[in-house]
Ligand SMILES: CC(C)[C@H](C(=O)O)[C@@H](O)C(=O)O
């Protein structure tokens with residue numbers, strides 16, 4: 001057989017019916033993740049047709065988007081933001097019982113944002129096809145799985161058949177050579193990439209991230225990178241699995257054990273792009289040139305190095321974005337006054353993210369007038385962080401330590417910013433109103449977010465890291 005890319009291998013091993021000029025192919029799905037927002041109509045459809053879930057053992061649900069991050073009151077009542085949010089959660093709780101599906105619900109020690117909790121329990125594994133009614137499903141591609149978001153109608157198709165109609169996308173290699181500088185994180189890398197290729201740069205492609213800077217990333221950093229593939233328009237983002245992947249996965253609840261683990265790893269080691277395999281397109285990036293980066297506009301492609309001047313608007317839409325953000329071309333983002341700092345979301349709410357932020361915040365205070373929310377991505381992250389005392393570091397600094405959920409990433413659960421407020425956020429979307437009507441979002445790394453909370457303005461974390469090194 002001729003040389004194949006990792007993506008080709010994943011596709012070939014899951015396409016059960018080939019596509020033709022007039023019909024899409026049929027792809028077998030190994031894992032279907034479900035959350036409360038995009039599943040109600042899908043389950044209703046099954047009900048109305050008298051269908052059951054085809055592979056309950058390959059379906060796993062969680063509660064994350066609509067869940068409040070404040071604890072229940074003395075009567076156990078949770079402070080849902082709206083009756084709709086509460087109904088959505090109740091609906092999924094009912095659906096998993098009616099259809100016999102596992103739910104990481106309120107009483108589970110594993111509940112969390114779907115893209116944090118799925119990998120943590122070992123449901124996400126190399127070589128799988130993974131779907132979820134959620135655009136950030138590409139996160140799971142960090143494990144060498146073909147993972148992408150689907151719509152609610154397709155959620156129904158997968159529930160009923162465990163298959164999906166798909167045409168094969170093209171492949172794009174993003175090769176990152178060199179090494180990231182101190183204070184420059186995986187988040188800066190992916191923001192830089194989207195800034196470079198644009199929000200349409202990945203459209204029609206599955207991206208494979210390669211190169212020595214990608215190999216050097218931890219598993220959690222790889223998830224941060226793959227998470228935002230959709231923000232470049234890509235169908236999915238992938239990183240070939242290696243020892244970093246296997247070490248991270250070994251021993252987790254849902255991965256194979258004993259001899260079966262060894263066999264799985266041996267098979268997973270074949271999941272690499274063959275020498276001589278061709279991508280449809282390639283981009284090269286030099287990691288050593290990347291600075292801590294932030295967004296300055298209203299989509300994730302409007303990215304600038306934190307100390308570099310904001311570029312002039314190229315068109316009326318960009319000018320509208322600058323006006324909305326109250327940002328001036330020619331001035332850097334560093335120094336912009338900050339109202340709210342949010343550390344959370346499926347992009348950056350894992351233990352290493354919280355450690356990075358805590359490193360800067362330890363012994364310091366959130367600036368007067370700044371509100372800071374730290375929201376762990378899952379119950380596991382919360383437990384691990386609390387056992388290290390990170391929650392205390394954040395609380396001592398004056399930040400709020402919340403319960404796991406999507407929180408202020410999407411502002412549909414009660415956590416939101418006020419009109420006009422500027423939020424430095426570790427999430428992945430900065431659209432108008434994303435974090436509350438009129439709220440202005442600056443996407444950044446946990447290091448930039450923590451430094452900005454302390455400074456009360458958008459700040460370069462290297463100022464604080466250097467102080468520490470000097471001390
Ligand atoms: C609610 C859900 C459908 C949505 C998505 O698909 O990504 C959300 O997670 C988001 O981040 O905007």
Ligand code: SF4
Nearest residue numbers: 136345346406409410
């Ligand atoms: S954390 Fe944000 S981006 Fe991630 S799934 Fe939740 S709403 Fe979507």
